[in-house]
Amino acid sequence: MAMKKLLRIAAYVLGGLLLIVAAVVLFLSMSGLPKHEVPEITYELAPTPEKVERGAKIAAVVCNHCHMDPTTRRLSGRRVEDIDPAFGEVYSSNITQHPEVGIGKWTDAQLAVLIRSGLKPDGTYVPPYMPKFPLLSDDDLEAVIAYLRSDRQELQPSESEPPPCKPSLLTKILSRTAFGPLPYPKTAVQHPAPSDQVAYGRYLATGQLGCYQCHSADFKTNSDLIPEESAGFFGGGNKLFDMEGKVVYAPNITIHKTTGIGAWTEEEFVQAVKWGRNPDGGTYAYPMLPYTTISEEDVRAIYAYLKTVPAIENEVVAVVE
Ligand code: HEC
Ligand code: HEC
Incomplete structure (x- = not known):
């Protein structure tokens, strides 16, 4: 008798636990990525043609292969097939100077925070679809931002609007556990001398x-x-x-x-x-x-x-x- 009662209690407890797990999974799959506090920084850009040139060389090997759309020949974003499908369905953003679908309205500070900390202005952390550059020197960061603001052809406004990314359940779970924004550096990040x-x-x-x-x-x-x-x-x-x-x-x-x-x-x-x-x-x-x-x-x-x-x-x- 007591044994039966115990079994029944165990079954209820187990059922309850399964229900909780199911509810958590349902919540995670329906919710978006978590939001974080965006660091407030001031950023002063002093672009020169030399900085644009330097930024273009860096972006050519660290940014553009992901953001280049072969149909518009601009950095208007594309379906990123070359990422682990376990992370979900990924599209790189339009980072041309278009004010609505591109980064035309972003401030330099917002770009700096995205590149170094991985946080968008609304506080979402970009999952590992896009690498972060917390150790990029101040000089190189400025060069990249100067490039993004420049009159280079690939950055001129494109209306193309890639669909939003569809992060997988795994990405959503990891975004609440393993991944998170990187601290924005509080002191200057020096550029080492090439002689060393x-x-x-x-x-x-x-x-x-x-x-x-x-x-x-x-x-x-x-x-x-x-x-x-x-x-x-x-x-x-x-x-x-x-x-x-x-x-x-x-x-x-x-x-x-x-x-x-x-x-x-x-x-x-x-x-x-x-x-x-x-x-x-x-x-x-x-x-x-x-x-x-x-x-x-x-x-x-x-x-x-x-x-x-x-x-x-x-x-x-x-x-x-
Ligand atoms: C996006 C990922 C990625 C990045 C970033 C990357 N590599 Fe590679 N690298 C690879 C892959 C994949 C291969 C193998 C390609 C193949 O065998 O066809 C490779 C091959 C190599 C090889 C040849 C190794 C061998 O055994 O044949 C060298 C050397 C190398 N990479 C150095 C570098 C250096 C230096 C950098 C940075 C400047 C770099 N890689 C950045 C993915 C990457
Ligand atoms: C491995 C591919 C990859 C590389 C390399 C990459 N990105 Fe991205 N980037 C993405 C993806 C994918 C997104 C969209 C992420 C999302 O919406 O969650 C993105 C988003 C962005 C955004 C946010 C735009 C918006 O409207 O929300 C900016 C700005 C950006 N990238 C700039 C850069 C810059 C600058 C570099 C080089 C320093 C770079 N990216 C390198 C894949 C990449």
């Missing part, structure tokens, strides 16, 4: 060009604020996608002799990074795009820095046939 080759190479590979973001173990375990704390730092294995949505794994680019690039020459490295040519005479597949707008000295600085990064033994086959 290793420090400069570290800056390029982490703060500016974000090589480690793709080349470590997983976007979900990367550390935006202390890149060296990312799991498998530069050891590869991150699951990436090409334009058709096919999986490509990021290679190990630590100096491990057999599973990394320890046996490469500096020249082979320059050919790979600047021109996308591999040592066997072939070309690298998307998403490893050639860094044509950065100088050879910059690529050599990245190489000098990678030689100081601890080697990791991790055999990766990038393109699985």
Whole structure:
């Protein structure tokens, strides 16, 4: 008798718990992404043609491949197929100067906060569909914003309006647990001197060009604020996608002799990074795009820095046939 009663109570408790879980899942799938407080900063932009030029070179390799719409030939946004479908259906925004569907009405401060902290003016945090640049130097940030405000053809107003992203349930759950806005730097972020080759190479590979973001173990375990704390730092294995949505794994680019690039020459490295040519005479597949707008000295600085990064033994086959 007592046993039966106990079983019945257990069944009620279990049923109740399942109901709560179902309610939470329903709430999460119906609600949007959580809102956060937007840091209040003042931003003064003093654009010059040199800054625009510098910003254009940076944006060409860190922003435009995601925002370029091949049909308008402007940065009016596109369906982003090359992201893990587990995150949902993703469209990059129109970042042309259109006042309504682009960023024409955004202030420079709002752009700075989006780029560094990942927060939109309404307080939504952009999930990992778009990388954040918390360690970008003040000079480089200003250059990028000066570029976004410039008269370059690809930024002129386009009326094209990509549909809003449809974040998956997983993205929504992670957005309430693992992901969140990055603190906006409270002090100046210095640009290292190119003469200090290793420090400069570290800056390029982490703060500016974000090589480690793709080349470590997983976007979900990367550390935006202390890149060296990312799991498998530069050891590869991150699951990436090409334009058709096919999986490509990021290679190990630590100096491990057999599973990394320890046996490469500096020249082979320059050919790979600047021109996308591999040592066997072939070309690298998307998403490893050639860094044509950065100088050879910059690529050599990245190489000098990678030689100081601890080697990791991790055999990766990038393109699985
Ligand atoms: C990997 C692809 C990717 C890269 C690289 C990227 N973005 Fe984005 N960006 C996106 C996506 C996707 C969104 C839309 C996110 C959303 O709506 O939740 C977005 C949103 C934005 C927005 C917000 C626009 C709006 O109207 O809400 C701005 C501004 C922006 N990106 C600028 C940049 C700049 C500047 C860079 C380079 C420093 C950059 N992005 C690099 C994918 C990318
Ligand atoms: C968007 C993700 C992504 C970014 C960002 C990225 N890579 Fe790659 N990289 C890849 C992928 C994927 C491959 C493999 C492509 C292939 O095998 O066709 C690759 C290949 C390479 C290779 C060749 C390795 C080998 O074993 O053949 C080198 C070297 C390299 N990347 C260096 C860099 C550097 C330096 C940066 C930053 C300036 C960088 N990558 C940024 C994804 C990326």
